[in-house]
Amino acid sequence: MTYIAKPKFHHPGLKKNELGYTHRDYEGKISTLCAGCGHDSITASIIEACYELSIEPHRVAKISGIGCSSKTPDYFLGNSHGFNSVHGRMPSVLTGANLANRDLIYLGVSGDGDSASIGFGQFAHSIRRGVNMTYIVENNGVYGLTKGQFSATADRGSKSKKGVTNTDNAIDLVAIALQLGATFVARSFSGDKTQLVPLIAAAIRHKGASFIDVISPCIAFNNHAGSTKSFDYVREHNDAVNRLDVLVGRDPIAVDYAPGTVQVVEQHDGSKIALRKIDADYDPHDRLGAQTFLAKHAAKGQIVTGLLYVDPDAEDLHAHLNTVETPLNTLEADTLCPGSAVLDKINASLR
Amino acid sequence: MPDKKPISSVNDFVVRFANVNGSGSASANEMFARAILRHGVPVSPRNIFPSNIQGLPTWYEVRVTEAGHLGARGGIDMMVAMNPQTWDKDVAGIEPGGYLFYDSTKPMPSTKFRDDITVIGVPLTAITNSTYTDPRQRQLFKNIIYLGALSALLEMDPKVIEQLIGEQYRGKEKLLSSNVHALHLGRDWALQNLKCPIGLRVKKSDKVGDRIFIEGNSAAALGAVYGGATVCAWYPITPSSSVAEAFTAHCKKYRHDPETGKAKYAIVQGEDELASIGIVIGASWNGARAFTATSGPGISLMTEFIGLSYFAEIPAVIMNIQRAGPSTGMPTRTQQCDIIACAYASHGDTKHVLLFPEDPAEAFEFAAAAFDLAERLQTTIFLMLDLDIGMNHRLCRPLKWDDSRQYDRGKVMTAEMLEEGRDFGRYLDVDGDGIPYRTYPGTHPTKGSYFTRGTSRDRYARYSEEGSVYADNMQRLVRKFETAQDLVPRPLQANAERPTKYGVIYFGSTSPAMDEAIGLLEARGHQLDRLRIRAFPFHSSVASFLAEHDFVYVVEQNRDSQLRQLIVNENGIDPVRLVPIVHYDGTPITARFIAKAIGDHQDHLKVTPLRKAVS
Ligand SMILES: Cc1ncc(C[n+]2csc(CCOP(=O)(O)OP(=O)(O)O)c2C)c(N)n1
Ligand code: SF4
Numbered sequence: 032m033t034y035i036a037k038p039k040f041h042h043p044g045l046k047k048n049e050l051g052y053t054h055r056d057y058e059g060k061i062s063t064l065c066a067g068c069g070h071d072s073i074t075a076s077i078i079e080a081c082y083e084l085s086i087e088p089h090r091v092a093k094i095s096g097i098g099c100s101s102k103t104p105d106y107f108l109g110n111s112h113g114f115n116s117v118h119g120r121m122p123s124v125l126t127g128a129n130l131a132n133r134d135l136i137y138l139g140v141s142g143d144g145d146s147a148s149i150g151f152g153q154f155a156h157s158i159r160r161g162v163n164m165t166y167i168v169e170n171n172g173v174y175g176l177t178k179g180q181f182s183a184t185a186d187r188g189s190k191s192k193k194g195v196t197n198t199d200n201a202i203d204l205v206a207i208a209l210q211l212g213a214t215f216v217a218r219s220f221s222g223d224k225t226q227l228v229p230l231i232a233a234a235i236r237h238k239g240a241s242f243i244d245v246i247s248p249c250i251a252f253n254n255h256a257g258s259t260k261s262f263d264y265v266r267e268h269n270d271a272v273n274r275l276d277v278l279v280g281r282d283p284i285a286v287d288y289a290p291g292t293v294q295v296v297e298q299h300d301g302s303k304i305a306l307r308k309i310d311a312d313y314d315p316h317d318r319l320g321a322q323t324f325l326a327k328h329a330a331k332g333q334i335v336t337g338l339l340y341v342d343p344d345a346e347d348l349h350a351h352l353n354t355v356e357t358p359l360n361t362l363e364a365d366t367l368c369p370g371s372a373v374l375d376k377i378n379a380s381l382r
Numbered sequence: 383m384p385d386k387k388p389i390s391s392v393n394d395f396v397v398r399f400a401n402v403n404g405s406g407s408a409s410a411n412e413m414f415a416r417a418i419l420r421h422g423v424p425v426s427p428r429n430i431f432p433s434n435i436q437g438l439p440t441w442y443e444v445r446v447t448e449a450g451h452l453g454a455r456g457g458i459d460m461m462v463a464m465n466p467q468t469w470d471k472d473v474a475g476i477e478p479g480g481y482l483f484y485d486s487t488k489p490m491p492s493t494k495f496r497d498d499i500t501v502i503g504v505p506l507t508a509i510t511n512s513t514y515t516d517p518r519q520r521q522l523f524k525n526i527i528y529l530g531a532l533s534a535l536l537e538m539d540p541k542v543i544e545q546l547i548g549e550q551y552r553g554k555e556k557l558l559s560s561n562v563h564a565l566h567l568g569r570d571w572a573l574q575n576l577k578c579p580i581g582l583r584v585k586k587s588d589k590v591g592d593r594i595f596i597e598g599n600s601a602a603a604l605g606a607v608y609g610g611a612t613v614c615a616w617y618p619i620t621p622s623s624s625v626a627e628a629f630t631a632h633c634k635k636y637r638h639d640p641e642t643g644k645a646k647y648a649i650v651q652g653e654d655e656l657a658s659i660g661i662v663i664g665a666s667w668n669g670a671r672a673f674t675a676t677s678g679p680g681i682s683l684m685t686e687f688i689g690l691s692y693f694a695e696i697p698a699v700i701m702n703i704q705r706a707g708p709s710t711g712m713p714t715r716t717q718q719c720d721i722i723a724c725a726y727a728s729h730g731d732t733k734h735v736l737l738f739p740e741d742p743a744e745a746f747e748f749a750a751a752a753f754d755l756a757e758r759l760q761t762t763i764f765l766m767l768d769l770d771i772g773m774n775h776r777l778c779r780p781l782k783w784d785d786s787r788q789y790d791r792g793k794v795m796t797a798e799m800l801e802e803g804r805d806f807g808r809y810l811d812v813d814g815d816g817i818p819y820r821t822y823p824g825t826h827p828t829k830g831s832y833f834t835r836g837t838s839r840d841r842y843a844r845y846s847e848e849g850s851v852y853a854d855n856m857q858r859l860v861r862k863f864e865t866a867q868d869l870v871p872r873p874l875q876a877n878a879e880r881p882t883k884y885g886v887i888y889f890g891s892t893s894p895a896m897d898e899a900i901g902l903l904e905a906r907g908h909q910l911d912r913l914r915i916r917a918f919p920f921h922s923s924v925a926s927f928l929a930e931h932d933f934v935y936v937v938e939q940n941r942d943s944q945l946r947q948l949i950v951n952e953n954g955i956d957p958v959r960l961v962p963i964v965h966y967d968g969t970p971i972t973a974r975f976i977a978k979a980i981g982d983h984q985d986h987l988k989v990t991p992l993r994k995a996v997s
Contacts, residue, residue: 087827088827089823089825089826089828090670090824091829092823094664104833105833110827110828111831112822112823112831112833113832113833113834114664114667114835115833115834115835115837116660116663116690117660117686117687117836120657120660123615123656123657123659123660123661123664124667125664126650126657126661126664127613127615127660127662127663127664127670127672127718128664128668129664130613130661130665131613131668131672132670132822132823132824135823135824152654153656153657153660155653156653227421233943266587284628305596330994349648352648352649352650353643354644354645354648355639355644355646356644358667359612359613359646360612360665360669360670362610362612363788363789364610365614366606368608369608370783371785374608374783377781377782378592378594378781381594382419382590382593382594382595
């Protein structure tokens with residue numbers, strides 16, 4: 032979080048997206064996180080994804096909890112409203128915001144401390160309600176902002192910077208999200224922008240609860256030997272199940288369509304996700320299969336990344352509640368208030 | 383014949399039904415109360431129930447009161463003793479000269495009765511068993527049979543009850559006729575075997591007028607519908623659950639788009655109170671009117687978020703239906719015990735707006751007003767009900783709505799205003815009232831966006847830990863709270879007939895008992911001016927009232943006299959001049975209690991009644 036605004040200098044030659052916005056229009060304030068923090072790379076990927084999707088920056092609401100990760104919404108989409116709420120409670124605030132205005136895009140950013148401990152309940156319930164959001168956990172296995180305590184996603188047996196061994200079992204947020212019915216579940220690595228950017232883009236286009244767990248090493252407290260969330264460890268143990276591209280509407284499809292290696296998933300809003308398979312047997316439409324696959328690889332010490340599960344026909348909380356299409360925050364007395372004639376009838380029924 | 387003359391009274395007595403929870407007596411008992419109302423005689427019923435679903439004792443008390451006293455009276459003139467478990471206590475509670483109504487199927491030893499009361503036995507079990515074979519029917523119809531017997535004993539018009547049964551079972555002819563049959567079984571037995579009527583009687587009257595009979599929680603929920611709430615998030619807790627349940631029912635009736643059938647509201651049963659208030663804050667931040675309903679333990683859980691709402695200046699409405707605490711306390715008993723917890727909820731320096739409705743009509747009005755206040759002041763507004771008003775039916779004036787009323791959405795800067803070039807600083811005090819402008823997310827492509835946070839920031843919402851910037855912001859929040867003083871409902875003052883140096887302050891559900899107590903105190907020669915507080919922050923008239931009186935009694939339903947503490951704290955008054963009158967056993971405060979406590983204190987002061995001084 033910082034008060035240092037970036038200079039508003041736009042190079043005339045900057046590339047513009049479909050809406051005429053440049054990359055700079057998706058940036059925010061200058062980050063005050065530690066140089067090299069994985070969270071900054073995720074910020075860069077969010078900026079990239081929003082630019083590529085030609086989203087109107089101010090139509091995004093970015094909501095977070097508390098922690099280094101939760102500070103990042105200040106560093107992207109400077110023209111959108113942000114909300115740094117309280118520790119672990121981003122999901123409820125986002126749910127409320129979404130209920131008030133279904134027309135905005137909701138980006139929830141959280142940390143593993145924020146989501147897997149104090150906010151574990153809220154994480155779970157926002158997913159099971161199917162809130163239309165992109166929920167990103169910037170997962171470094173530690174509490175960064177409070178200086179390096181183990182978080183609930185730290186693997187059993189991993190070592191802290193001070194040399195302490197973690198004896199508690201780890202919570203795998205991806206496994207939980209799958210179990211709770213998230214309709215878009217992915218895992219990625221902050222150091223792999225090629226994989227992460229399209230994942231974020233696809234999650235944003237997905238209408239339903241999208242969850243992305245991004246391993247994001249903490250340079251200050253969790254990037255040493257013995258950590259399972261360090262840059263080196265993740266690079267060595269990463270097993271990607273797919274690469275993907277997001278294709279939005281009108282654009283000519285310009286991806287590698289080598290038959291047999293690409294699977295195109297059409298989402299509800301018409302956008303397409305082209306999955307370039309790396310793992311030949313991987314089927315991202317099979318929730319149970321995804322759960323087993325994940326567990327098998329975890330047992331081998333492998334971190335599976337990529338789009339693990341998607342249900343392109345997902346419904347969201349508004350559909351479950353059957354709410355009107357008009358955003359609730361625009362309704363006024365003329366449509367909300369039953370009026371005095373109805374009240375007279377109510378009075379009469381109470382005598 | 384009892385050795386005490388039986389009580390004789392028309393339209394002014396208290397009947398208490400002692401039942402076992404789960405026996406299906408509630409609807410028969412409520413019908414008894416409604417039937418008296420339909421005779422044109424005001425009633426004030428109270429449900430006294432355990433925090434258990436089945437098997438434990440439950441009581442339902444009906445105060446029949448031609449004079450229209452809506453507080454609890456205390457004392458029982460007739461006990462309908464249907465629960466063997468509580469027999470001894472029930473019998474002991476009857477006023478001398480009162481009546482005991484019981485199921486005489488099995489004979490009771492004479493030691494189980496009292497000599498100073500009239501005992502009325504009706505063989506209810508024998509009558510039901512000879513008429514019905516199904517066990518559930520036996521249980522349910524037994525309640526209607528005693529209702530029938532009571533109607534004869536109290537000289538009630540059976541047609542009125544038949545009509546009520548007709549309304550309840552409209553379209554279910556079989557149930558209707560069998561209930562009417564049971565009613566007459568009891569009635570005829572009483573007429574043939576007992577001396578009817580007894581000394582207590584119901585006589586047709588016209589004292590109900592156009593008043594309505596409604597529970598406070600239902601009225602508050604209706605207030606939320608009229609006040610434009612579109613998002614409700616809640617977590618079950620007695621005695622507040624029925625607010626959300628009523629809101630759901632009202633919304634289903636009045637809030638669906640007639641063409642598409644879609645809902646113009648969203649109700650979420652949160653996973654806990656933390657989520658409920660989080661949803662409310664998120665929705666309000668995004669420009670919808672949102673509320674939650676809870677009780678003490680829920681307030682405790684919400685306090686971190688309440689601090690956020692205060693400091694980040696986000697509207698929120700919390701309906702707190704108070705019950706006896708601390709902790710789980712007595713979850714189904716009433717108190718006014720969250721005053722301090724709500725006024726200063728959360729850590730750091732905070733102050734919140736509290737509204738204290740006295741009855742369902744005010745619960746409706748204040749609930750609707752809470753949404754205007756929340757948006758105008760951009761902060762949490764607490765609607766402070768309690769179990770006594772929330773979960774009991776009360777007679778009150780009809781609900782009213784002015785169709786020309788628009789919602790006060792507060793200071794919201796629109797895209798047009800931003801386009802005009804208006805300076806937008808989220809925490810700028812442009813009008814000097816401490817209330818800044820806000821923008822809704824998504825308003826304008828390049829102007830008016832800001833970052834909301836609970837962390838200190840400057841007037842333009844830029845993060846800052848500069849001490850002077852923080853202090854400046856905290857001072858503005860004080861100014862805003864001062865502004866609130868003139869926006870919230872003012873206290874209502876009623877003066878004694880003759881000038882007096884003594885005053886009494888009270889609030890919320892204590893109101894009807896206080897009104898009645900004034901009469902009792904006058905009869906003892908004590909004159910008191912009254913001030914009913916309807917909101918915190920306190921209006922300046924509270925300070926004037928305190929200045930004008932030597933002693934002011936503060937009547938409330940908690941142990942520590944919390945409102946008094948708040949008054950002392952906020953008005954810097956000498957605490958000695960504020961005399962606490964507290965009642966906190968979980969039962970509603972009564973006029974008798976107030977009159978005795980204040981009267982004894984006045985006597986103790988050795989006050990020469992003004993009447994004597996003048997003569
Ligand atoms: C109620 C509450 N408890 C504790 C804290 C202190 N706290 C601030 S950030 C944080 C942990 C952050 O960890 P994580 O979410 O993993 O984010 P990171 O900093 O690692 O990105 C804690 C415990 C707080 N702000 N609020
Ligand atoms: S402490 Fe860790 S998580 Fe926080 S900014 Fe530094 S590197 Fe990132």
